[in-house]
Amino acid sequence: MEMAEITNNSIDAIYAGMLSPDVFEHQMHAAPGIPDYLGMKNTPSTRLEAACASGGLAIMHGIIGIASGLYDTVLSVGAEKMTNLPTAHVTEALAMCADDIYEVSSGITFPGAFAMMARAHEREFGTNAEMRASVAVKNHKHAVDNELAQFRKEITIDKAINSLMIADPLRLYDCSPITDGAAAVILVPWDKAKNYSGPKVKIRAFAQASDTMSLHDRPELTGFMTTKVAARKTFEMAKLTPKDIDFAEVHDCFTIAEIMAIEDMGFFEKGKGGSVTLDGETARDGHFPVNNSGGLKAKGHPIGATGVSQVVETFKQLSGIAGKRQLDDVSLGMTQNLGGSGSTIVCHILERGD
Amino acid sequence: MEMAEITNNSIDAIYAGMLSPDVFEHQMHAAPGIPDYLGMKNTPSTRLEAACASGGLAIMHGIIGIASGLYDTVLSVGAEKMTNLPTAHVTEALAMCADDIYEVSSGITFPGAFAMMARAHEREFGTNAEMRASVAVKNHKHAVDNELAQFRKEITIDKAINSLMIADPLRLYDCSPITDGAAAVILVPWDKAKNYSGPKVKIRAFAQASDTMSLHDRPELTGFMTTKVAARKTFEMAKLTPKDIDFAEVHDCFTIAEIMAIEDMGFFEKGKGGSVTLDGETARDGHFPVNNSGGLKAKGHPIGATGVSQVVETFKQLSGIAGKRQLDDVSLGMTQNLGGSGSTIVCHILERGD
Numbered sequence: 001m002e003m004a005e006i007t008n009n010s011i012d013a014i015y016a017g018m019l020s021p022d023v024f025e026h027q028m029h030a031a032p033g034i035p036d037y038l039g040m041k042n043t044p045s046t047r048l049e050a051a052c053a054s055g056g057l058a059i060m061h062g063i064i065g066i067a068s069g070l071y072d073t074v075l076s077v078g079a080e081k082m083t084n085l086p087t088a089h090v091t092e093a094l095a096m097c098a099d100d101i102y103e104v105s106s107g108i109t110f111p112g113a114f115a116m117m118a119r120a121h122e123r124e125f126g127t128n129a130e131m132r133a134s135v136a137v138k139n140h141k142h143a144v145d146n147e148l149a150q151f152r153k154e155i156t157i158d159k160a161i162n163s164l165m166i167a168d169p170l171r172l173y174d175c176s177p178i179t180d181g182a183a184a185v186i187l188v189p190w191d192k193a194k195n196y197s198g199p200k201v202k203i204r205a206f207a208q209a210s211d212t213m214s215l216h217d218r219p220e221l222t223g224f225m226t227t228k229v230a231a232r233k234t235f236e237m238a239k240l241t242p243k244d245i246d247f248a249e250v251h252d253c254f255t256i257a258e259i260m261a262i263e264d265m266g267f268f269e270k271g272k273g274g275s276v277t278l279d280g281e282t283a284r285d286g287h288f289p290v291n292n293s294g295g296l297k298a299k300g301h302p303i304g305a306t307g308v309s310q311v312v313e314t315f316k317q318l319s320g321i322a323g324k325r326q327l328d329d330v331s332l333g334m335t336q337n338l339g340g341s342g343s344t345i346v347c348h349i350l351e352r353g354d
Numbered sequence: 355m356e357m358a359e360i361t362n363n364s365i366d367a368i369y370a371g372m373l374s375p376d377v378f379e380h381q382m383h384a385a386p387g388i389p390d391y392l393g394m395k396n397t398p399s400t401r402l403e404a405a406c407a408s409g410g411l412a413i414m415h416g417i418i419g420i421a422s423g424l425y426d427t428v429l430s431v432g433a434e435k436m437t438n439l440p441t442a443h444v445t446e447a448l449a450m451c452a453d454d455i456y457e458v459s460s461g462i463t464f465p466g467a468f469a470m471m472a473r474a475h476e477r478e479f480g481t482n483a484e485m486r487a488s489v490a491v492k493n494h495k496h497a498v499d500n501e502l503a504q505f506r507k508e509i510t511i512d513k514a515i516n517s518l519m520i521a522d523p524l525r526l527y528d529c530s531p532i533t534d535g536a537a538a539v540i541l542v543p544w545d546k547a548k549n550y551s552g553p554k555v556k557i558r559a560f561a562q563a564s565d566t567m568s569l570h571d572r573p574e575l576t577g578f579m580t581t582k583v584a585a586r587k588t589f590e591m592a593k594l595t596p597k598d599i600d601f602a603e604v605h606d607c608f609t610i611a612e613i614m615a616i617e618d619m620g621f622f623e624k625g626k627g628g629s630v631t632l633d634g635e636t637a638r639d640g641h642f643p644v645n646n647s648g649g650l651k652a653k654g655h656p657i658g659a660t661g662v663s664q665v666v667e668t669f670k671q672l673s674g675i676a677g678k679r680q681l682d683d684v685s686l687g688m689t690q691n692l693g694g695s696g697s698t699i700v701c702h703i704l705e706r707g708d
Contacts, residue, residue, distance in 0.1 A: 013562075020376050022450055026458070028374060029405035029451040032564040032697035036571070042583045044562035045698075046411055049401045051383035057400055061415065067422035096376055097383035104380070208367075208398035210386040217390070229396045343386035344399075 001075070004186045005197040008038060012071035014045035017058035017078035018304035021047075023093045024082055034077060051097035052253060053339030054078060055183065055307025056346030060206045062187045072192060078308035079182035090178050094303075097340040099214035111167035111175060113215060113341050114254040118169050120221035121256060124271065129169060131274030133160035135255035136173040136297050138283050143294025145324035150179050150300030174255040176295075181302030183309040193353075199319030200353040203311075204240075204332070207233035208346045215341055222271075224342035227264035231336065234347040235266075242266035245349070246330040247288065247317065249310035251338035252295040261336050262290055265347075284325065292317065292325055307337035311348060318352045355429070358540045359551035362392060366425035368399035369416040371408035371432035372658040375401075377447045378436055388431060405451035406607060407693030408432060409537065409661025410700030414560045416541045426546060432662035433536035444532050448657075451694040453568035465521035465529060467569060467695050468608040472523055474575035475610060478625065483523060485628030487514035489609035490527040490651050492637050497648025499678035504533050504654030528609040530649075535656030537663040547707075553673030554707040558594075558686070561587035562700045569695055576625075578696035581618035585690065588701040589620075596620035599703070600684040601642065601671065603664035605692035606649040615690050616644055619701075638679065646671065646679055661691035665702060672706045 001007075014034050021030035031047035048057040055078030062076035082090055095109040103113065121127045137157055143149035160173035186196070193200045209229040212218055218225065235241060242265060250265070252258035259273035267288055268276050276282060282290035293299045293313040296306060314333040316322040331352040338345055355361075368388050375384035385401035402411040409432030416430035436444055449463040457467070475481045491511055497503035514527035540550070547554045563583040566572055572579065589595060596619060604619070606612035613627035621642055622630050630636060636644035647653045647667040650660060668687040670676040685706040692699055 014564075020382060022374050022376055022447075023382075025454065026450055027454040028377075028447075029403070029567075029694045029697060031404065032694065033567050035564050036566045036697075040564075042563045042565060042580065045564045046415065046562070047403045049383070049403060050385065061400065061418075064415075064419055064422045064424055067424065068418045069421060070418055093376075093382075096380055100379065100381040208400070209396045210368075210389050210394075210399045211396060212390045213383075213387050226396060340383045340386065343383060343390075 001186065003198040006073070006186055008040045010073050011040060011043055011075050012073050013065055014043060015058040015062040015065065015074060015076045016045060016047045017054035017056070017307060018047055019049060019051060019054050019080055020093065024080065024084055050344040051339035052251065052303050053307055053337045053344040053346050054304040055309065056335070056337030056348070057208065058308055059185065059311050059348060060208055060346055063203055063206060066187055066189055072188060074187040075184060076187055076308060077182065077184040078305040080302040080304040081180045082178045082302060083180050087178060102214045102216065110253070111170055114256055115167035115170045116215070117221050117260065118256040121259065122169070124222050125274070127259060127274035129161045130157055131278045132174055132255040132259065133157045134278040135252060135258045136160050138277060139252060139291050139295040139297040142284055142292050142325065143298030146294045146299055149294040149298055150177055151298045170254055176253045176297050176301040179300030179302040181300055181305045181309070183305045183312045185308060185311055185315065199321060201315050201318045202351040202353055203348060204351040205234045205238035205349045206347060207237065208344065209233070211343050213343055223260045223264045224338070224345060226342050226345035227261055227336060230345040230347045231265040234349055238349045240332065240349065245332050245334045247292060247327055248290050248334045248336065249293060249295070249313050250290060250336040251306070252291055252297050253301060253338065255297070257338065258290065258295065265334065265336060284327065289327055292327060307346060310335040310337060311350065314350045318350055355540065357552040360427070360540055362394045364427050365394060365397055365429050366427050367419055368397060368429045368431065369412040369419065370399060370401045371410070371412035371661060372401055373403060373405060373408050373434055374447065378434065378438055404698040404700070405693035406605065406657050407661055407691045407698040407700050408658040409663065410689070410691030410702070411562065412662055413539065413665050413702060414562055414700055417557055417560060420541055420543055426542060428541040429538060430541055430662060431536065431538040432659040434656040434658040435534045436532045436656060437534050441532060456568045456570065464607070465524055468610055469521035469524045470569070471575050471614065472610040475613065476523070478576050479628070481613060481628035483515045484511055485632045486528055486609040486613070487511045488632040489606060489612045490514050492631065493606060493645050493649040493651040496638055496646050496679065497652030500648045500653055503648040503652055504531055505652045524608055530607045530651050530655040533654035533656040535654055535659045535663070537659045537666050539662060539665055539669065553675060555669050555672045556705040556707055557702060558705045559588045559592035559703045560701065561591065562698065563587070565697050567697055577614045577618045578692070578699060580696050580699035581615055581690060584699040584701045585619040588703055592703045594686065594703065599686050599688045601646060601681055602644050602688045602690065603647060603667050604644060604690040605660070606645055606651050607655060607692065609651070611692065612644065612649065619688070619690060638681070643681055646681060661700060664689040664691060665704065668704045672704055
């Protein structure tokens with residue numbers, strides 16, 4: 001709001017992505033707390049939950065609110081405060097986002113679910129530990145230049161592939177951390193953006209897709225149908241193809257998730273996500289930078305905030321205000337935000353505003 | 355979907371109001387479960403949470419989705435399964451919807467919060483136990499003719515004012531029950547409604563408002579600013595006044611809440627809500643029927659379902675399919691759905707479709 005020089009009175013509605021203020025903070029119905037603590041009077045504030053894709057929905061439904069004509073100015077925010085709970089409790093809480101009846105009851109948590117995907121991807125495409133580790137090494141390196149990142153230290157392939165085993169074959173450095181954080185954007189119709197200060201970018205397209213709760217109901221474990229569907233719909237709305245996009249922020253909750261995302265979105269051939277990462281193609285100086293922010297792995301993964309944060313990073317890159325991690329000559333960026341075991345995916349394409 | 359003779363393929367999106375599938379069912383990220391269990395492929399499904407107003411938001415944001423042009427056909431659903439937990443756990447879970455820092459930490463739960471409002475209303479306007487009980491007596495009587503109601507038995511004023519004290523001055527029959535339930539509607543643009551079977555009504559207007567989390571930050575305890583603001587905005591959008599409305603379904607989580615609602619919405623003078631109820635003005639045969647369905651008190655209050663259920667009841671009345679509880683000659687009905695201690699209010703006005 002300070003960047004846009006926008007005041008409380010100009011905000012028509014708030015959309016808030018939060019996974020579970022119930023479980024993490026003992027504060028259900030947290031959305032009205034936002035206008036309350038900002039000193040706004042009676043501004044409608046709506047909480048959206050789609051597991052780790054809650055933030056993506058806060059952006060998308062803010063756009064829909066404006067497109068409907070009901071609102072001119074929306075504050076879309078994502079937030080999560082996770083460190084109140086011990087780590088094991090957080091893992092158990094997050095597991096509730098998987099299928100409770102068939103999966104959680106068998107003792108599986110998300111590291112286990114994504115470990116099965118990593119195994120399937122390795123068996124089918126040869127995506128090995130070193131390739132997975134290369135995602136973490138790249139994202140840690142990227143985060144060194146992100147002053148808001150949780151971990152600003154480089155790691156090596158050797159360190160990653162010898163770190164603590166979490167859920168075979170995923171090790172500590174294959175997993176994103178537990179994080180407190182928040183992110184926010186102001187959304188307005190493009191023709192009214194000139195009324196506000198600061199840089200502006202266009203949201204060119206977006207889409208949301210759902211899939212089955214349980215993994216056993218899906219035809220494959222090596223990718224997400226939801227990513228494919230949401231990405232295809234987003235490209236259709238934007239009238240663009242993967243080749244048009246300059247960079248992406250994708251949901252690397254586990255290293256294998258980034259590998260599957262860049263394949264399923266169409267940026268790389270299916271099965272090649274691991275090897276292209278190892279080859280440096282998705283590094284900041286590669287031909288298609290992915291998670292230049294540090295991603296969930298190193299920037300951190302405060303659940304509800306993540307989808308909003310991806311859009312904030314894309315906004316900064318397209319506005320040329322990304323500081324030391326600024327990419328040269330970028331005009332189109334894409335985000336992919338994943339909820340649960342990929343049961344929800346939300347994608348956005350943003351375009352440089354000038 | 356059977357009533358409208360609509361198939362899975364025609365549903366563009368699902369909006370689901372659920373308070374906390376996390377706490378009640380150990381299943382966070384429950385929204386994708388709806389298209390999954392309905393056998394729909396990849397249909398976006400979004401959960402909205404606004405405490406007991408979650409269902410109202412599922413309707414309202416479904417409308418916004420259609421108004422945006424993104425969707426033609428929306429399934430708005432509300433659901434809650436509350437009886438998995440012991441009663442005391444439910445009360446504690448619901449209390450998380452009040453202000454956790456200042457209120458819940460002091461030991462207050464919702465019966466206590468609404469008891470303070472009942473005390474304030476009694477002190478200022480003389481709204482006594484008999485008047486409060488008359489809300490429950492009326493709503494129990496109404497529910498006898500609702501085949502989907504939780505309690506289909508009449509009670510007396512005498513029984514109500516001598517029932518178990520819950521939070522002084524509120525007694526057992528001043529409180530709505532713990533309920534399992536669900537409700538759903540199909541939303542389409544009016545010009546496409548003719549493509550589907552069954553009766554249709556128009557949603558003429560809607561609004562949402564927020565207020566402070568804690569009661570101590572508000573200027574008064576005898577009504578909700580949010581109800582006043584949301585009702586005023588709804589009337590403005592509809593270009594109608596309270597005099598134009600024929601009946602209402604309002605949020606009687608406690609008897610005092612119905613009394614305050616019919617005042618704050620403008621149907622009765624402030625302070626008269628109790629006496630007009632005792633006088634029978636809001637009974638089925640009164641001049642302005644309120645909670646002809648039985649209300650939360652007797653129809654039941656499955657949290658996320660309630661706001662959708664209010665719209666379903668209004669739809670049935672305006673379509674002439676309400677059976678034994680059908681009101682004569684009604685063309686405009688209004689709903690008021692309350693979340694938390696009134697920190698969220700959602701109102702809708704529906705109009706007969708012919």
